Amino acid sequence: MTSEAHSTYSEEEDGDEEAMAYYDDDDLDAFADEDLDCSCEEGVLGLSDPFGGEVKPRILLMGLRRSGKSSIQKVVFHKMSPNETLFLESTNKICREDVSNSSFVSFQIWDFPGQIDFFDPTFDYEMIFRGTGALIFVIDSQDDYVEALSRLHLTVTRAYKVNPNINFEVFIHKVDGLSDDHKIEKQRDIHKRANDDLADAALERIHLSFYLTSIYDHSIFEAFSKVVQKLIPQLPTLENLLNIFISNSGIEKAFLFDVVSKIYIATDSSPVDMQTYELCCDMIDVVIDISCIYGLTGEEAGIPYDKESMAIIRLNNTTVMYLKEVTKFLALVCFLREESFERKGLIDYNFHCFRKAIQEVFDVRVKVQKSRKLLSQRRWSKQAMPNGTPAPQH
Numbered sequence: 001m002t003s004e005a006h007s008t009y010s011e012e013e014d015g016d017e018e019a020m021a022y023y024d025d026d027d028l029d030a031f032a033d034e035d036l037d038c039s040c041e042e043g044v045l046g047l048s049d050p051f052g053g054e055v056k057p058r059i060l061l062m063g064l065r066r067s068g069k070s071s072i073q074k075v076v077f078h079k080m081s082p083n084e085t086l087f088l089e090s091t092n093k094i095c096r097e098d099v100s101n102s103s104f105v106s107f108q109i110w111d112f113p114g115q116i117d118f119f120d121p122t123f124d125y126e127m128i129f130r131g132t133g134a135l136i137f138v139i140d141s142q143d144d145y146v147e148a149l150s151r152l153h154l155t156v157t158r159a160y161k162v163n164p165n166i167n168f169e170v171f172i173h174k175v176d177g178l179s180d181d182h183k184i185e186k187q188r189d190i191h192k193r194a195n196d197d198l199a200d201a202a203l204e205r206i207h208l209s210f211y212l213t214s215i216y217d218h219s220i221f222e223a224f225s226k227v228v229q230k231l232i233p234q235l236p237t238l239e240n241l242l243n244i245f246i247s248n249s250g251i252e253k254a255f256l257f258d259v260v261s262k263i264y265i266a267t268d269s270s271p272v273d274m275q276t277y278e279l280c281c282d283m284i285d286v287v288i289d290i291s292c293i294y295g296l297t298g299e300e301a302g303i304p305y306d307k308e309s310m311a312i313i314r315l316n317n318t319t320v321m322y323l324k325e326v327t328k329f330l331a332l333v334c335f336l337r338e339e340s341f342e343r344k345g346l347i348d349y350n351f352h353c354f355r356k357a358i359q360e361v362f363d364v365r366v367k368v369q370k371s372r373k374l375l376s377q378r379r380w381s382k383q384a385m386p387n388g389t390p391a392p393q394h
């Protein structure tokens with residue numbers, strides 16, 4: 001395998017940098033009124049903490065004690081190594097974290113303590129479920145899951161009553177200790193029992209999606225990618241753009257990755273196989289690691305990834321992997337045959353058009369965010385002055 005990688009980390013702004021600044025600043029602007037950013041440690045909430053004005057979709061992590069909820073969050077979003085999760089303490093309050101890596105990957109994760117009680121009057125579950133986009137229920141596959149299944153049923157039915165638009169995602173977790181046959185067997189059993197319970201309650205219309213996951217391989221990143229993709233309204237547009245890009249460039253497969261979390265936010269319409277996805281994750285690791293070691297020029301340089309970041313890796317099976325920066329947090333990773341890579345000029349030109357199109361999609365999103373913000377400000381000021389009295393000037 002041969003590889004080339006290139007990254008520069010100049011802190012000085014150049015002409016093109018404006019385009020990047022335009023991205024980021026507008027993004028920040030758009031979210032200025034919902035500046036709820038806090039680390040997990042700082043973001044511990046009381047159970048009745050209201051988040052009235054918030055717009056970002058929520059992803060809830062629920063499940064029994066020690067099922068692996070905090071480990072998932074730490075491994076996917078904090079680069080914690082799986083072995084370190086052995087030392088995580090039990091969560092005893094709801095722990096909220098903002099994930100705003102890029103314009104398309106922007107949500108909040110709420111990690112719930114295992115023993116949460118729906119009948120506790122201080123637990124305002126209606127408020128919580130109302131703003132929820134996805135509810136991930138984690139089941140420990142190495143443990144007896146009878147209790148977990150009844151908890152899943154209770155949680156899902158409560159949540160559905162409050163908000164029928166929630167995506168219900170079930171992670172059959174810790175499958176690293178199981179053989180392939182055993183994994184399939186567990187998935188079938190859990191799937192059947194959970195759906196039977198819903199059918200018994202005449203709630204067949206609730207759809208549950210199941211994933212086999214482990215923090216010890218890439219399955220957890222892949223599952224999270226699928227959960228997040230469902231929350232991206234621009235997904236069909238992104239997929240379309242990727243389809244057009246690859247079919248005109250002789251590329252076999254392309255992924256749009258969020259570099260920080262290694263979640264892929266979109267891919268073309270050809271099927272994804274796990275090995276290809278793992279190779280992409282490894283490539284991103286190589287680029288970021290090399291850049292961290294050799295590229296960083298200053299303390300405040302932050303994430304070692306910029307508009308010059310790119311990498312080419314030639315595999316020993318005549319396949320080439322090509323990574324290019326799309327925005328400050330997004331990368332395009334492509335797989336193509338060596339002979340197709342001879343037309344690199346054409347690929348780069350098409351990439352340029354693809355990148356521009358992504359910026360336009362992003363532009364529309366920012367405009368929508370801004371008009372929503374304006375609208376809510378107007379509503380708010382009307383409420384503040386019901387008789388039309390102008391606000392006092394200071």
Ligand SMILES: Nc1nc2c(ncn2[C@@H]2O[C@H](COP(=O)(O)OP(=O)(O)OP(=O)(O)O)[C@@H](O)[C@H]2O)c(=O)[nH]1
Nearest residue numbers: 066067068069070071085086090091114174214215
């Ligand atoms: N084998 C294996 N162990 C895991 C996996 N994920 C988490 N664990 C382990 O499971 C244990 C519990 O993990 P936590 O993340 O603390 O579980 P939790 O659901 O947040 O627990 P509470 O905070 O008590 O609700 C830890 O020892 C983890 O190392 C996995 O995929 N495979």
